Amino acid sequence: MEGPRGCRPDEVAAVVDLVNSVFSREDRTMGRDFPTLFSPSNSAWLRTMWEDGRPISHVGVWQGQIVSSAGPLRVAHLGAVCTANEYRNRGLATLILNDALEQLRAEETSLVFISGGRGLYLRLGARPAGRILRYTFVPPPAVSEVQLELVDALQDRDLDAMRWLHGGEPVRYVRNPSEWRALLPAKGYAPARQNRAVVLLRRHGQVVAYLLLGKPQILADGVREVVDEFAGDRRAIVQGFSSLVSMRLARAVELTVQPGDASLTELLAERGGAATVIRHIGTTLLLDRDLLFRAVARSRPDLAAWNASQPTGADPEQLGQLVLGVLGNAEADPPRPVPIEVPRQGGMQYI
Numbered sequence: 452m453e454g455p456r457g458c459r460p461d462e463v464a465a466v467v468d469l470v471n472s473v474f475s476r477e478d479r480t481m482g483r484d485f486p487t488l489f490s491p492s493n494s495a496w497l498r499t500m501w502e503d504g505r506p507i508s509h510v511g512v513w514q515g516q517i518v519s520s521a522g523p524l525r526v527a528h529l530g531a532v533c534t535a536n537e538y539r540n541r542g543l544a545t546l547i548l549n550d551a552l553e554q555l556r557a558e559e560t561s562l563v564f565i566s567g568g569r570g571l572y573l574r575l576g577a578r579p580a581g582r583i584l585r586y587t588f589v590p591p592p593a594v595s596e597v598q599l600e601l602v603d604a605l606q607d608r609d610l611d612a613m614r615w616l617h618g619g620e621p622v623r624y625v626r627n628p629s630e631w632r633a634l635l636p637a638k639g640y641a642p643a644r645q646n647r648a649v650v651l652l653r654r655h656g657q658v659v660a661y662l663l664l665g666k667p668q669i670l671a672d673g674v675r676e677v678v679d680e681f682a683g684d685r686r687a688i689v690q691g692f693s694s695l696v697s698m699r700l701a702r703a704v705e706l707t708v709q710p711g712d713a714s715l716t717e718l719l720a721e722r723g724g725a726a727t728v729i730r731h732i733g734t735t736l737l738l739d740r741d742l743l744f745r746a747v748a749r750s751r752p753d754l755a756a757w758n759a760s761q762p763t764g765a766d767p768e769q770l771g772q773l774v775l776g777v778l779g780n781a782e783a784d785p786p787r788p789v790p791i792e793v794p795r796q797g798g799m800q801y802i
């Protein structure tokens with residue numbers, strides 16, 4: 452048996468085969484759905500065990516940068532974790548995970564987002580963490596000054612406009628142009644699959660906001676549009692919802708909002724929107740406490756002081772939850788310390 456190790460670019464196809472055999476037996480779409488993970492340029496981060504020339508266990512790692520509410524942070528996602536049936540329960544996934552975390556620590560990654568919450572991850576210290584607001588909103592009929600355009604074939608200038616708007620978001624993933632080009636088709640936004648869509652919102656001809664719509668939900672009381680991502684002018688976005696539902700014959704819109712997005716939460720509240728506090732999907736591991744607090748010390752001296760007041764041996768799991776915020780422990784409103792906000796992990800960035 453060989454590993455844990457990363458792959459060579461020419462081994463990616465064999466790993467995608469293993470991953471498909473576990474997660475997508477019928478459609479075999481994992482390679483298409485996760486192009487930034489299963490790309491030759493990311494092959495060293497496809498951490499694997501091999502036997503007789505074939506991969507038998509895999510942990511997919513995507514490393515990147517986010518802009519959190521406390522500034523830039525290096526983060527990673529772990530996903531597509533699997534072991535071939537006949538090799539399970541021998542500690543292979545645990546071995547690869549531990550090795551992957553060591554590599555990530557060496558690369559100064561402070562937070563790891565994991566697409567699951569099973570024992571395997573909890574034993575490593577990953578916990579549900581991070582709060583976000585979910586709105587299910589029935590937009591009132593309104594005359595809107597913004598024009599909506601559903602785009603199936605994105606022009607370069609439209610993509611540029613979207614990138615500029617996304618770049619202006621206070622809490623976001625740092626996404627380079629090649630990731631945009633790979634992810635929009637892969638995740639089925641453009642060209643659209645299963646009624647997903649890219650929507651541009653224009654005011655006086657200028658693109659002032661965009662929405663990425665996920666697969667609509669068909670419910671007993673009507674269709675609900677699910678906004679997977681948005682960026683740009685908050686007033687245009689909220690006004691656009693009224694046109695969106697009439698254009699797509701929907702009833703309601705669902706979107707998740709960062710708790711710190713005061714202008715959007717106010718605009719939604721003015722129109723009768725009510726939020727439920729939910730937690731981020733999966734679990735989060737605070738991989739390097741010192742690194743995280745050093746990284747946020749300039750923008751959040753309160754957090755640095757709070758960290759210093761915690762015992763050196765303080766439970767890193769609990770700290771991770773407190774720093775990102777979690778449901779159920781928010782006795783004060785807003786919770787103390789005010790959590791660091793990280794971007795929503797679904798939609799385009801989901802691994």
Ligand SMILES: CC(C)(COP(=O)(O)OP(=O)(O)OC[C@H]1O[C@@H](n2cnc3c(N)ncnc32)[C@H](O)[C@@H]1OP(=O)(O)O)[C@@H](O)C(=O)NCCC(=O)NCCS
Pocket residue numbers: 473508531532533534535538539540541542543544545546566567568569570571
């Ligand atoms: C989940 C999955 C990746 C685990 O892979 P694995 O290689 O069997 O993982 P491990 O052997 O490290 O751990 C599995 C179990 O074996 C036990 N184990 C670990 N080392 C062991 C050892 N040396 N001897 C015996 N048992 C051992 C662990 O306690 C663990 O049990 P638990 O997680 O239920 O507490 C695998 O079952 C799988 O591919 N499942 C389908 C895909 C999936 O669900 N992926 C996760 C998405 S979130």
